[in-house]
Amino acid sequence: VSLMKQAFAQTNNVIVSIFVNPLQFDDQDDLARYPRTLEADIQLCQQQGITAIFVPSVDQVYPTPTNRSISSGRVGDIYEGEHRKGHFDGVLAVVNRLFEMMTPDFAVFGEKDYQQLFLVRQMAADLHPNIRIVSVPTVREADGLAISSRNTRLSASDRILATRLFESLATTERLFLTGQRDPRHLEATARNYLSQFGEITVHYLVCVDAKCLLAIDSVVKPARILLAATVGDVRLIDNILLKP
Numbered sequence: 001v002s003l004m005k006q007a008f009a010q011t012n013n014v015i016v017s018i019f020v021n022p023l024q025f026d027d028q029d030d031l032a033r034y035p036r037t038l039e040a041d042i043q044l045c046q047q048q049g050i051t052a053i054f055v056p057s058v059d060q061v062y063p064t065p066t067n068r069s070i071s072s073g074r075v076g077d078i079y080e081g082e083h084r085k086g087h088f089d090g091v092l093a094v095v096n097r098l099f100e101m102m103t104p105d106f107a108v109f110g111e112k113d114y115q116q117l118f119l120v121r122q123m124a125a126d127l128h129p130n131i132r133i134v135s136v137p138t139v140r141e142a143d144g145l146a147i148s149s150r151n152t153r154l155s156a157s158d159r160i161l162a163t164r165l166f167e168s169l170a171t172t173e174r175l176f177l178t179g180q181r182d183p184r185h186l187e188a189t190a191r192n193y194l195s196q197f198g199e200i201t202v203h204y205l206v207c208v209d210a211k212c213l214l215a216i217d218s219v220v221k222p223a224r225i226l227l228a229a230t231v232g233d234v235r236l237i238d239n240i241l242l243k244p
Contacts, residue, residue: 002139003108004048010106010134016045017054017098019061023090030235035149054102061097070096072119075213079226080115080237083203091116092123099128106132110139112146114224114239118213138238140166146238158232161199168193168205169225169240176242181219183207186242190225203228203235210241220244 007014018041025031038055045053072081072088081088099107107124109117121133139147144166145159154162168190175189186207194200208214210222223242228235 001044001048002136003110004045004050006134006136007106007108008048013051014048015052015054015102015104016041016050017056017102018042019054019056019094019098021061021090021094022058023062023093024084024087025090026084026086033153035152037149056101061094061101069093070123073122075115075122076119079204079206079213080113080228083228088116088119092119095120096123096127099124099131104131106134108134108136110136112138112148112239113237114226115213144170146236148236150234150236153234155232158199158234161197162231162234162236164194164197164200165227165229165231165236165238169227169238172225173240173242176219181244183216183219183223186219186225190227194229199232201230203230205229207242 070092076088143163172186172190205227207225209216210224226239228237
């Protein structure tokens with residue numbers, strides 16, 4: 001809904017695409033369990049006054065094998081890409097196809113998956129320079145948990161535990177605001193906080209340059225702390241901006 005509202009702030013004609021993309025799942029069980037709530041999604045779109053909803057089939061999106069390959073490059077192989085092989089190649093393939101099929105003036109993406117946003121911007125600049133990529137800050141629940149379709153898979157106890165992810169990032173942000181600029185120290189602070197909770201498994205927690213997503217020696221320009229962790233059996237991601 002936040003993406004729709006951002007789009008309507010810039011135009012009167014907004015199309016929403018709803019598609020569970022098989023190419024970005026390296027785990028077929030994860031693909032099978034991914035939440036599909038089409039009727040509820042359509043209702044939300046109607047409440048926002050959407051111009052149209054685009055719900056293509058897999059065959060429509062990928063009519064030939066040549067549509068299935070776009071390399072996400074070096075940045076696509078690290079962080080989330082290291083843990084989910086081929087994930088970002090699949091993301092870029094589907095976004096490229098969406099742009100080919102719809103030719104929008106601009107497309108709106110959330111910042112929750114910041115690595116995805118970075119790669120989509122890069123791909124659009126290379127292949128679709130006339131399409132502007134607009135980003136929207138992460139929307140959170142009242143307790144700080146980043147809103148995600150995957151949250152519906154959390155048990156009641158894991159849902160409470162999941163708030164610790166944002167708390168670890170907020171703890172790091174408070175330290176940063178006191179003047180700490182060492183990225184390794186900031187990372188360690190968040191990791192130490194999460195180590196109190198045995199049910200949380202951290203996959204990566206890194207402080208990177210916000211513009212290139214590579215490691216830095218000191219936070220002297222905007223940076224992002226990227227986090228991925230499993231709570232119970234649900235994999236969640238989050239990030240926070242550190243701006244000197």
